[in-house]
Amino acid sequence: MSSKPRPAPRDLGTVPGAPSKGALLCRVDEIEDNGSRAFTFSEGDKRFEMFLHRLGETVVAYENSCPHLYLPLDWQPGRFLSAAGDEFICSSHGARFRPLDGFCTLGPCAGAWLRGVLIHVENGEIRVA
Numbered sequence: 001m002s003s004k005p006r007p008a009p010r011d012l013g014t015v016p017g018a019p020s021k022g023a024l025l026c027r028v029d030e031i032e033d034n035g036s037r038a039f040t041f042s043e044g045d046k047r048f049e050m051f052l053h054r055l056g057e058t059v060v061a062y063e064n065s066c067p068h069l070y071l072p073l074d075w076q077p078g079r080f081l082s083a084a085g086d087e088f089i090c091s092s093h094g095a096r097f098r099p100l101d102g103f104c105t106l107g108p109c110a111g112a113w114l115r116g117v118l119i120h121v122e123n124g125e126i127r128v129a
Contacts, residue, residue: 009116017043
């Protein structure tokens, strides 16, 4: 499987309706270990969806959009993980993604990446970077 170039992380400063740099998204302890939290930002008819995922003290952030057809990943609101709890799974075509880096290991977009979102974690707080 050949890998496609990894897209640059999304700067929320370019997203209509998103909070500004330094804004608090939530605290790390508000997300269960190996759990996720979804966010939607909108302004007018423009909408942007993202999610945070926690693995121990590590928190990653991605756009809630499969690189195959750009549909939301969550199969239920805020639910991104496979039944085994080890990969994100696309609600539409079942593509599988590694949580730590967003790489697609299986499905119609195998070799592609989820697009990350710039965040900063400090003192237990997850903020817009």
